[in-house]
Amino acid sequence: MLQSASCGFGFLAMQALSGQRVAAADSVTPRAKRVIFLCMSGGPAQLDTFDYKPQxxxxxxxxxxxxxxxxxxxxxxxxxxxxxxxxHADRLCVINGMHADTGNHAQSFLQLHTGEKLRKRPSMGAWINYGLGSENENLPGFISLNAAKHSVYSSEFLPSSFAGTPIGLNGENMSLATIRNIASDHLPPSAKREQLDFIQSMNRNHLADRSGDAKLEGVIETMELAFRMQSMAPELLDLSNETERTLQRYRVGKKLSVGTCRPTDFGRQCLLARRFAEAGVRFIEVNHGSWDQHKDHRRDLKANCETTDAPIAALLEDLAARGLLDDTLVVWGGEFGRPGLTPGDGKNExxxxxxxxxxxxxxxxxxxGYVHGRTDETGARAVEGKVHFRDxxxxxxxxxxxxxxxxTFHHEGRDHRLTGPEDAKVVSELFA
Incomplete structure (x- = not known):
């Protein structure tokens, strides 16, 4: 079954459709229409990227x-x-006071994506897709590029139609990555439509006896989306109409000669993110792993920065030039950071x-062009402007x-939300 996420409506319409109990949301003026999350898995070294601590x-x-x-x-x-x-320094809003509950990769990565560090819950992208719906009925509302873990794009107890569509799993060659199970040429489009209508009629008859079955409703919507995607998704994944200059700016296909980072073609991911944002995808996650530098910090940090630096700059440049940056929120970060190195001790891990x-x-x-929060003089802990993952x-x-x-979404006897039952604050100091 194709895993995808799209609905032409958000969670208030889902209330009427499935009977799930959700809270009516007061109006909040949106500043952004979509999110691109640049997920740096493994823990980027903040002291050697954006939090300067001179020795x-x-x-x-x-x-x-x-x-x-x-x-x-x-x-x-x-x-x-x-x-x-x-x-692009004057475009960046840097948060140097981030903190999380644990320094364990799996738990903190889960908390970053779902708000909880132990139990499986819907990912942030699924919640946003659930809350807003899709801008483009012919595409998923949530796409995850080069996802290594299911938690990145899972909808868990939310209807499956709000889950993310993974493109390129576990570091596979992104030039070959595609959206599975949407392309077929064994029948003409009219015959495929008749075939789907027949299957959907049986699905809806089944639904009539299972009122409020959100999973079944999700399957029906997903199958409709998969049919509509056949005309648009393959074109977006095809970069042959991009100029050679654009491909060079994004470093598409560039291979590194040093370091241990996986050859995920991060430039292709960033270019695809721009194309999906232009086409109306609501939440796009771009994943880059191998920031877990234990043994050779300087070498591997340099390799990771070399891999990601130019593609991210090209993405910001293009979003701004095309008038998309004003209503596209770009977010960069990982599940935690790293302690600094002490000069002269001979260690490099x-x-x-x-x-x-x-x-x-x-x-x-x-x-x-703003910096929020501060760590202490060695970067060991946040001391001002602290921002937790829930914040x-x-x-x-x-x-x-x-x-x-x-x-919220009602599940197993109570209402759930991304930020959980703990207190969470909106950091309004970050707003323009």
Whole structure:
């Protein structure tokens, strides 16, 4: 069965359709129509990317091991390893006070995506797709590129029609990745439509005896979406109409000679993200792994930055040039950060740090050229402007016009939400 996510309506319409009890949402003025989440799996080293901690004084301490410079009118500090992204410093809204509950990869990665670190729950993309519906009835509302884990695109107890459509699983060659099970030429379109109508008539008859079966309703909607996608999705995945200059800017197909990061063709992912955003996909996750630098921090950090820097800059440049950045929220970050290295101790490996790390946003109504929060002098923990994952989720939902405490779904006797039962705050200081 094709895993996809699209509905021409959001969660209030789902209430009428399936009988699920949801809370009516008060109006929130949306600042963004869609989200592109650049997920850096493994824990990017914040001290060597966007949180500069110079190692100065008579007794050197843990901190940044690469050079930084100020960029743009805002004077934002950016690592020398990200020269192309640095050109967009005045578009970035940097959050240096991020923190999470655990430094374990699996649990923190799950919490980043679903709000909970132990139990499987709907992902952020599924919640946003559920809350807003799709902008384009011929495409999924939620797409995950190069997803390594099901938690990235799962809808869990939400109707399956709001789940993400994975393209390129587990680091497969992105030039060969596609949306499975939508292409066939064994029948002409008219015959395929008749075939689907016959199957759907049986599905709806079955639904008549199972009123309020959200899973069955999701299957019916997914099959309709799969049929509609046949005319549009293959064209979006085909980059042959892009100029050679564009392919070069995104570094499509570029291979690295050093480092241990997987050859995921990150540039192709970013270019596809731009194309899907233009076409009206509501939530696009772009995944890049291998930021878990334990053994050779400097080498692997350089390789990861080299892989992602130019494609991200090209994405921001194109979104701005095409008038999409104003209503597209771009989010960058991973499940936690890393402690700094101390000069002169001979070590070149780092661990995990969930007490203080960095995310950044751009576009979508956030404050440009702005730094929120601060870690201590060694970058070990957030000390000002602290933002937890649940606060990040609440803020992202608010930016797309949803109230986090009212976007709920009734399951197993209670109402669930992305931000969970704990207190979560919208970080309005990030808003332009």
């Amino acid at each position: 100065v004084g008579k007794k050197p301490h843990a901190g940044s091991v690469v050079d930084f410079k100020r960029h743009g009118r805002s004077g934002l500090w950016v690592s020398e390893l990200m020269p192309e992204t640095a050109k 780092t661990g995990h740090n969930a007490r203080g790390f960095t995310f950044w946003m751009a576009g979508g109504g956030v404050k440009p 990040l989720h609440a803020t992202i939902l608010n930016l797309v016009g949803l109230q986090h405490d009212q976007l």
